[in-house]
Amino acid sequence: MQRDMHFYATYVLARMSGMGVKIARRVADASEYVDEAVRRDPAIHPRGVRVLPEVTAHHLVSVENLDPDDQRKVWVVFHFFPGGAGRTTLERLVCRPMARPLGKLVEHYIQAMSGQEFFPELVGIAAHVIMDSFSHAGFSGVASPLNRVKQGSLEYQPICVRPGDKPVAERGLRTSVERFFGRFGQGITDVMDELKEEIAAVVGEAASNALGHAGAATLPDRGYVRWRCEYEVGERVLGRENPRVFWRACQELYGFFTKALGAAPWMGEGAQPLELDERAAVIKRLIRTCGEEQERCRAWREAIKAGILHPLAGDERAPVHSFRKLEKPLDSLPDMPDPREIRRRFIYRFYQAASYHRHYALRRLLPSWGIVVA
Ligand SMILES: [Zn+2]
Numbered sequence: 001m002q003r004d005m006h007f008y009a010t011y012v013l014a015r016m017s018g019m020g021v022k023i024a025r026r027v028a029d030a031s032e033y034v035d036e037a038v039r040r041d042p043a044i045h046p047r048g049v050r051v052l053p054e055v056t057a058h059h060l061v062s063v064e065n066l067d068p069d070d071q072r073k074v075w076v077v078f079h080f081f082p083g084g085a086g087r088t089t090l091e092r093l094v095c096r097p098m099a100r101p102l103g104k105l106v107e108h109y110i111q112a113m114s115g116q117e118f119f120p121e122l123v124g125i126a127a128h129v130i131m132d133s134f135s136h137a138g139f140s141g142v143a144s145p146l147n148r149v150k151q152g153s154l155e156y157q158p159i160c161v162r163p164g165d166k167p168v169a170e171r172g173l174r175t176s177v178e179r180f181f182g183r184f185g186q187g188i189t190d191v192m193d194e195l196k197e198e199i200a201a202v203v204g205e206a207a208s209n210a211l212g213h214a215g216a217a218t219l220p221d222r223g224y225v226r227w228r229c230e231y232e233v234g235e236r237v238l239g240r241e242n243p244r245v246f247w248r249a250c251q252e253l254y255g256f257f258t259k260a261l262g263a264a265p266w267m268g269e270g271a272q273p274l275e276l277d278e279r280a281a282v283i284k285r286l287i288r289t290c291g292e293e294q295e296r297c298r299a300w301r302e303a304i305k306a307g308i309l310h311p312l313a314g315d316e317r318a319p320v321h322s323f324r325k326l327e328k329p330l331d332s333l334p335d336m337p338d339p340r341e342i343r344r345r346f347i348y349r350f351y352q353a354a355s356y357h358r359h360y361a362l363r364r365l366l367p368s369w370g371i372v373v374a
Pocket of ligand 1: 001035078079128132
């Protein structure tokens with residue numbers, strides 16, 4: 001998935017589950033930052049303090065994508081969580097929506113980790129993994145023949161919210177929410193043209209390494225399309241109505257947040273929950289908003305401003321995610337009067353959570369499901 005879901009939907013669902021503004025922000029920042037943590041250089045202070053980054057993503061064109069060790073440490077555990085089904089390791093590595101191994105992981109985090117200072121960041125990372133398990137289902141995070149998509153078999157169609165579509169009225173929402181949908185969406189043909197170009201470029205290049213869902217380009221990550229393709233191996237067809245799948249992902253995430261909050265009530269910061277069904281129609285429409293990532297993010301921001309979280313009390317300005325801001329403490333570490341203070345910053349807590357997640361998933365959980373890949 002992309003930033004509209006990993007940051008905005010995640011923030012909205014965290015708030016609706018009853019998390020306070022600050023905690024929901026940490027959760028959403030961590031969820032989105034999983035896709036952005038590519039920094040490798042340590043931050044160093046002359047008095048011996050040293051912070052080693054945890055890499056949880058690579059740039060799309062990075063050569064590290066081809067490194068089998070990196071595929072395991074990055075793609076498998078953070079973006080294509082193994083479904084655990086099948087006989088061979090390659091089969092077991094195929095990602096499935098909220099499969100049992102992931103269910104076990106989440107259970108463990110809720111039961112054993114809720115007392116940790118970095119629990120909100122860990123919840124955010126798990127949120128990323130849960131969401132991706134829906135959009136990346138059917139593919140695995142290693143270079144595998146099972147990921148190969150038959151050339152020319154990829155088909156897709158937009159099922160968008162179009163400008164001028166009759167808005168869905170929802171009780172308790174201000175009319176501005178209902179109206180703002182009309183302002184969104186470039187012409188659908190423009191969007192599909194851009195998508196077509198991108199798919200041509202990505203699919204051509206990806207055919208060679210068969211990593212992840214490259215064979216299906218970014219189609220699995222966009223809420224407003226329906227798509228299908230055929231695998232090269234076996235007579236297997238993969239097809240998805242993304243709006244429906246994304247909505248199921250939101251339901252799963254809301255449930256997870258509710259449980260996490262139950263284990264760590266301090267994350268509520270006195271806020272109130274809001275039933276997911278109360279906002280089902282508006283969230284489903286946001287998922288189907290047509291456009292590039294930025295435009296879809298803008299739709300979520302507008303929805304927050306227009307009162308999607310109403311009547312929750314709190315600061316309902318729409319948050320903006322900036323990885324540069326989050327990484328700033330690393331740059332200023334050499335000049336910090338007390339560099340140990342970095343442990344209270346988001347970035348350090350994210351690293352704590354990410355390294356815990358990597359260790360727990362790769363060394364403890366997955367081996368017990370017969371998946372030994374690191
Ligand atoms: Zn991801």
